[in-house]
Amino acid sequence: MNILILGSGGRECTLAWKLAQSKKCGQLFIAPGNAGTVKYGKNLQLNPLDFDQVKQAVINNNIQLVIVGPEDPLVRGIHDFFLEDKDLQNIPVIGPQKLAAQLEGSKEFAKEFMYRHQIPTAQYKSFTLGSLNEGFDFLETLKAPYVLKADGLAAGKGVLILNDLEEAKRELEEMLAQEKFGEASSKVVIEEFLDGIEMSSFVLTDSENYVILPNAKDYKRIGEGDKGLNTGGMGAISPVPFADKEFLTKVEERVIIPTIKGLKKDNISYVGFIFIGLIRVNNEPFVIEYNVRMGDPETEVVIPRIKSDLVELFTATAEKKLDSFVLDLDQRSATTVMLVSGGYPEAYEKGMEISGLENINDSLVFHAGTKLVDSKVLTSGGRVLAVTSFGEDFRQALDQSYKNIEKIKFDKMNYRKDIGFDL
Ligand code: AMP
Ligand code: GLY
Numbered sequence: 001m002n003i004l005i006l007g008s009g010g011r012e013c014t015l016a017w018k019l020a021q022s023k024k025c026g027q028l029f030i031a032p033g034n035a036g037t038v039k040y041g042k043n044l045q046l047n048p049l050d051f052d053q054v055k056q057a058v059i060n061n062n063i064q065l066v067i068v069g070p071e072d073p074l075v076r077g078i079h080d081f082f083l084e085d086k087d088l089q090n091i092p093v094i095g096p097q098k099l100a101a102q103l104e105g106s107k108e109f110a111k112e113f114m115y116r117h118q119i120p121t122a123q124y125k126s127f128t129l130g131s132l133n134e135g136f137d138f139l140e141t142l143k144a145p146y147v148l149k150a151d152g153l154a155a156g157k158g159v160l161i162l163n164d165l166e167e168a169k170r171e172l173e174e175m176l177a178q179e180k181f182g183e184a185s186s187k188v189v190i191e192e193f194l195d196g197i198e199m200s201s202f203v204l205t206d207s208e209n210y211v212i213l214p215n216a217k218d219y220k221r222i223g224e225g226d227k228g229l230n231t232g233g234m235g236a237i238s239p240v241p242f243a244d245k246e247f248l249t250k251v252e253e254r255v256i257i258p259t260i261k262g263l264k265k266d267n268i269s270y271v272g273f274i275f276i277g278l279i280r281v282n283n284e285p286f287v288i289e290y291n292v293r294m295g296d297p298e299t300e301v302v303i304p305r306i307k308s309d310l311v312e313l314f315t316a317t318a319e320k321k322l323d324s325f326v327l328d329l330d331q332r333s334a335t336t337v338m339l340v341s342g343g344y345p346e347a348y349e350k351g352m353e354i355s356g357l358e359n360i361n362d363s364l365v366f367h368a369g370t371k372l373v374d375s376k377v378l379t380s381g382g383r384v385l386a387v388t389s390f391g392e393d394f395r396q397a398l399d400q401s402y403k404n405i406e407k408i409k410f411d412k413m414n415y416r417k418d419i420g421f422d423l
Contacts, residue, residue, distance in 0.1 A: 001311060002026045002062050005041075006048040006078075007069025008034050010338075010368035010386040011296035014303045015067060015310070016040040017366065022311035029061055035377045036367025036385075048073045051081045055088060065314060068095030068272070071293050075105040075153060079271075092318030095272040096292050100263065103274075103290040107149045107189040110290050117262030119255055121287045122192040126151065129176045129186070138190055139168050147191040148172055152184030156232060161193070196281035197422070198288065199240040200295060201251055202302055203259075203274045204313070209322035210260050211313075212252065213273075214238045214305045214329060216298040217423075222345055224418040231345045232383055235337045235419035237394045238301035242280070242423065251278065251285045259290075271317060300366050300386040301334040335397040336388040337405060337419055338368070342412025344382035352379040352410040363404040364388040379410055394420050 001024055005012050013036040019025050020040035028041030031054070037043055044061075046053040049072060058066065066082070068074055077098035082088040095101075102109040107126075114121040127135035139146055146168035150158030158181050162168040175185035202213040216238040222228040243251075255276060263270045275291035275298070294302065303310070307328040316325045341348035350369075354377045357365060366388060369381015387405050391397030398420055405415060 001064045001315075002029070003065045003067065003311070004029045004031060004044075004058060004061070004063045005033075005037075005067045005069060006031055006054065006073060008032045009069065009296050010366045010383065011294050011299040012069040013037050013366040013368065014299045014386075015069065017364070018303050018306070018310045022309045024309065024311040024315070027061065029057070029063065031057060034367045034380070035370035035372040036365070038372065048078070049076060051078055054078065055085065058091060059087060064091060065311075065318065066091060066093045067314065068093060069293065071101065071104050071153065071291065074098070074101040074272075074292050092314075093271070094314055094317060096270045100268045100270045101292045104292040105153055107151050107289070108187060111189060113262060113266070114287055117258045117265070119258050119262070119287055120285060122147070122194050124189050124191040126187055126189045127172070127176065132173060132176055135172050135176070135188065135190060136169050139165060139172065142190070142192065145193045147193050148175065149189040149191065150175060150181040150185035151187035151189060152181075154181040154184040156230060157181065158184055194279050194281050194286055194288070196279040196286070197242065198277065198279050199243055200298060201256065201276045201278060202294065202298070203256055203276065204317055204322065205260055205270055205272070205274060206317045206320040206322045207263070207269045207271050208320050210256065211322050211325055211327050212256065213327070214302045215240050215243055215248070216295065216301050218295060218298055219416060219419055224416055225421065229345050231340070233295065233297045233338065234340070234416045235335065236295075236297045236301045237333065237335045237420055237423070238298070238305055239333065241394065247280065247283060247285065255285055255287055296368070297336050297338055297383075297386050300336040300388050304364060304388055304390070305330045305332075305334050330390070332390045332392060333394040333397045334388055334390050335394050335401055335419060336366075336386045337398070337401045337415055338383050339385040339387065339405065339408060339410075339413055339415045340383050341369070341379055341381070342414050344414070348382055349412070350378070350380050352412065353377070354379060354384070354408065354410045356407040356409050359407040360387075360404045362389065363401055365404075365408075384410070384413075394423065
């Protein structure tokens, strides 16, 4: 079976690494991919948001399965585009259709979904420019800190958590009146602040059945001790040590099952990954957000812990046979540490040569922001490489990643040395 992965990050590199191990994987293509994905398949220089280009690539390369890495093509309806095209409609796409992708594409849509299906989440109200004054009044009824969320996709930057009421009002006004996050903040969700520890659950569903994938915790801030600006993610750990059986049963019963049933009740077909961002408050799970894709760098620890054949898993998903799929997992811990460009998540330089990759032992190096130029591996993004290792516990796995990171060099390389510090 010829397979196409859309995307170019560490998530897509990990999926390529895993799919390429399957006997059932024919030719593997990654579009656009990076300097790491060429080890597992062929990179295609196309833009995943240009659906006509994707169609040409699918037809030219006789692709029989498409896996969509990032949310953007999903939110813009790539799956619907396939279903509406007579040449593409029989080619399975792993990733939900446009309506279901609103679970990530609109915070308000996600909150309404959770309320409708009694899925535990923070209380909220949403506001537009026309209801700015009601927004101010609502803020007055809440206690600090204040959580303001741009309704639409804002590249992970659309959530503000503010301690001061006046500042919260100012920011609300900026979001609504000056479109601080562009169109994404023409509507703003204001939420009750939940105080707890975060983790994520990952589910793969065929729209009828689901399998629960390994859970993970990521580290979003640039600085040690979880300080400083938000990033796409600086490292991850799987499984999450505090997520014991009792808590995971609550997650399945109160969140996962109601989510799958809710989608069915609402007549929303969903084939693909559901990434559920959770916060644990008094040992109870609350949903912070849904994403309609795998996380990055969570994929770099979740997928390596899956021993089952990934092509078989995706085929079962496409054929709605996940009910009979038995997932075989590696019981060890996996951790990943992201190596990033100096300056990230603000301005940073690209084009630095990376050395030392050939010296890595007993870790997996997944490329995120890299490109090959004259057979040299150069940095080409903020997040550059993810170094994943296994261990009997997460500390042992982390030691292994940090040992190997010492061997990797590029100018202004930065990484967090405290992944797992809070566990
Ligand atoms: P989101 O984009 O919705 O995942 O929000 C980004 C981050 O903001 C989350 O990972 C949390 O750390 C934090 N956050 C979001 N909503 C809340 C909330 N209601 N209470 C506390 N923290 C939150
Ligand atoms: N690591 C968080 C995300 O992928 O959204």
